[in-house]
Amino acid sequence: MSSEDPDGVSYEVVVNHEEQYSIWPAMREVPLGWKVVGVGGTKEECLDYIERTWTDMRPLSVRKQLERLAELPPEGGDVEEEPLEGAAARDSLVEFLSRGKHPVAVSIRPETTVDAFVDCVRRGYVHVKFLDTKGGTELGLRLDPGAFDDNRTVLERGEGRLQLRADLTLNYERVRCVADIDVPGLRGEGHLVLLD
16 A cells, blocks of 8 residues: 555644644644644545544543533532423523513623713614523624614713614524613613514
């Protein structure tokens, strides 16, 4: 069996510090961060070796982190969450947020203020957080700044209610987010509308 490909190139199997494998032409210097594992031959022979050897494609650092996390006790000590029952267990986030109104809050970093909110609306991008989902679901809404021309007074005074509307994709579903925000408190109610 020849150790060269039909094009006359011999390859070596190389590995990096994350235990990710590749092949490299034997006559070239191995790039920094990679080392030869001692297996060489044709491209096909090297790729066959990698397929047999590299069975877990996750980088070494990810595997180690997941092992450490698996050893940690569950959050909240020994208390186990009760599983959801019935319809709630089957509902997706989109389905849940499409039913009824939900409490929302404007989310701006580093500080959520009325002035910062008004600036975000004028720039056409605002984050709204649905407060009654686990961990709070934060959606970035790309707004049409011209849509607020009729509400210029609300923006200038920083008082009143403002309705934010934006189309986006959430969990692979096209939706419209509608949020009615009380400007002074930067909170309100919101919901999703499924789009066809």
